[in-house]
Amino acid sequence: MQERFSESEKAIIPIAAFAASGDVDNMRKAFAEGLESGLSINEIKEILVQLYAYCGFPRSLNALGAFMSLIEERKESGIEDLQGEASSTEPVVENSLTLGTETQTKLVGQTVSGALFDFAPAIDQYLKAHLFGDIFAQDVLTWKQRELATISALSNMQGVSSQLQSHYFISMNNGITPALLEQFVSIVTERCGEPASVNAKRVLDNVLQAIQSN
Numbered sequence: 001m002q003e004r005f006s007e008s009e010k011a012i013i014p015i016a017a018f019a020a021s022g023d024v025d026n027m028r029k030a031f032a033e034g035l036e037s038g039l040s041i042n043e044i045k046e047i048l049v050q051l052y053a054y055c056g057f058p059r060s061l062n063a064l065g066a067f068m069s070l071i072e073e074r075k076e077s078g079i080e081d082l083q084g085e086a087s088s089t090e091p092v093v094e095n096s097l098t099l100g101t102e103t104q105t106k107l108v109g110q111t112v113s114g115a116l117f118d119f120a121p122a123i124d125q126y127l128k129a130h131l132f133g134d135i136f137a138q139d140v141l142t143w144k145q146r147e148l149a150t151i152s153a154l155s156n157m158q159g160v161s162s163q164l165q166s167h168y169f170i171s172m173n174n175g176i177t178p179a180l181l182e183q184f185v186s187i188v189t190e191r192c193g194e195p196a197s198v199n200a201k202r203v204l205d206n207v208l209q210a211i212q213s214n
Contacts (some may be wrong), residue, residue: 003179009148010187011037012047016152017192019048019063020055027063030191031070040084041071046140047149053131054153054163087138097125100133107132107143109173144175148184155188155200164199168207178208 011034018027034044044067052060074081104127105111117124136146151171154164168181176184181204189197 003177005183008038011039012145012148013152013187014191015047016051016149017156017196019051019059020153021156022059022062024066027066028070031067035081040082042084042086042140050135050146050149051153054150087140089137089139096129096133099137100128103136104128104132107170107174147171147174147176156192156196161203164203165207168204
């Protein structure tokens with residue numbers, strides 16, 4: 001049987017892509033479709049909170065504001081959306097670096113190091129302690145869902161091909177197979193427009209070629 005994303009997983013893709021590009025009209029459409037596909041309010045909020053680490057506070061805050069506004073409009077129209085479970089994990093700052101290092105290593109499949117992190121060790125600590133320690137510790141989303149949101153956002157951003165490539169590999173270490181990545185590109189093509197589609201496909205082609213040559 002062919003591997004497929006669930007309807008709620010598919011809905012993550014345009015939400016993250018349009019949040020990253022700041023396209024509010026398409027974002028609101030994607031939010032509504034996501035809620036109707038089974039994503040909870042808390043799951044969508046968690047996607048938008050995570051994305052600040054990839055596309056910055058302005059995009060994340062704007063997306064959260066647009067989502068909050070949509071929820072209120074739907075409530076006034078008599079639509080009661082599923083709130084969903086809150087995270088059972090509270091960030092513990094003194095343990096964040098240790099937890100984040102362990103999480104990053106599991107996500108990537110090996111210890112992460114390199115010249116860039118030697119050059120600017122502070123960014124290495126921020127990535128480990130905050131992104132992988134605080135954000136990834138929240139259990140509202142699975143790591144598979146988080147990686148799906150990440151590659152969706154990066155596909156719709158210019159100049160971040162190396163990060164998209166890295167996260168394609170990370171996603172394959174967290175439940176997103178090459179076949180699902182091909183489906184991901186198809187959904188991006190259908191839902192998110194040509195620039196994102198071309199970017200997603202070009203980088204994935206390079207990744208799959210690298211895998212085949214090894």
